[in-house]
Amino acid sequence: MIKCEKDLTFPIKVVARMCGVSEHTLRAWEKRYGVVAPLRSGHGDRLYSNVEVERLKVLSRLNRSGYKMKDVAELPTSSLLAIMEEDKRFDPFHGIGKGKTFDEIQKECFEHLKSFHLDWISECLHSYRLQLTVPDFVINLVVPLLGRLGGLVDQGLINVSQEHALSAIVRDQVAQVQVFTTPAEKSVALTTPDGNFHEFGILLAATLCRCYGMEVHYFGASLPPRSLGEAVNQLKVDYIMIGNTGMPSHLKPMELSDYFKSLSDTVITSKKVWYGGVRETVGDFEFLEVEYVSDFVELGRIIGSLSRGS
DSSP states (O other), X not given: OOOOGGGOOEEHHHHHHHHTSOHHHHHHHHXXXXXXXXXEOTXXXXXEOHHHHHHHHHHHHHHHTTOOHHHHTTSOHHHXXXXXXXXXXXXXXXXXXXXXXXXXXXXXXXXXXXXXXXXXXXXXXXXXXXXXXXXXXXXXXXHHHHHHHHHHHHTTXXXXXXXXXXXXXXXXXXXXXXXXXXXXXXXXXXXXXXXXXXXXXHHXXXXXXXXXXXXXXXXXXXXXXXXXXXXXXXHTOSEEEEEEOOOOGGGOSSOHHHXXXXXXXXXXXXXXXEEEESOOOXXXXXXXXXXXXXXXXXXXHHHHHHHTTO
């Protein structure tokens, strides 16, 4: 793994707080089991990269739930995440020190949003971003928060300026989720159909893909199908993900089935395509295998299985 100076942002004192363990424990794990290999500053202090911090957060959660470090220390992070995914005992907020349910966190965020206490919300999400694993932060915190935001807007309980403010804070925190990995074996292209400018879904999906070690080609929103196909051909992308947020029919340049048909006509090898958001009847295509993904939990399982080669 190549480490850059920008990765070396966390001293051991900060990492210990983020993982909920002592500095002594981190040193012991490193010495006995080689769980990570942080670089050292000019004064000899440990400096942990983002990927090392993420790994330590996962290991600490496994250890608190009864797993012996000697049994999990040598497993790759993707396998550790798979264990957490399959073990129903895991509570994403267990052991991070705040003692609040997610419902309580949501309520607090929206109470502060009503008064435009935006700094409080930003600090709250920043704190959880540092303490939660990437899948937990995205799937268990960000996605439900945005879903509840949409419902409150529809009910007239949150106005447009408040919606934009919270969305901007969430986008900023998601953008700061950095996952540095070794060279990936699988690659994915992400976008939305031409004319669909709702980008949040694919932004969160891209973050999850990076977490599980995939090479991400993120094209933002509203990419025409032929442009996507040409990029996929040139980059030799393995998979495609499409965000299909609902839009009025009269605003769509084309139906989703037509988008996939044009994409199938452009790609030169068969591709697996996942799409989320609004489910539509899309039919079959010569060079595309299209599958609908109902939510981010299912998406996490899919890309987690890809990273494990299953």
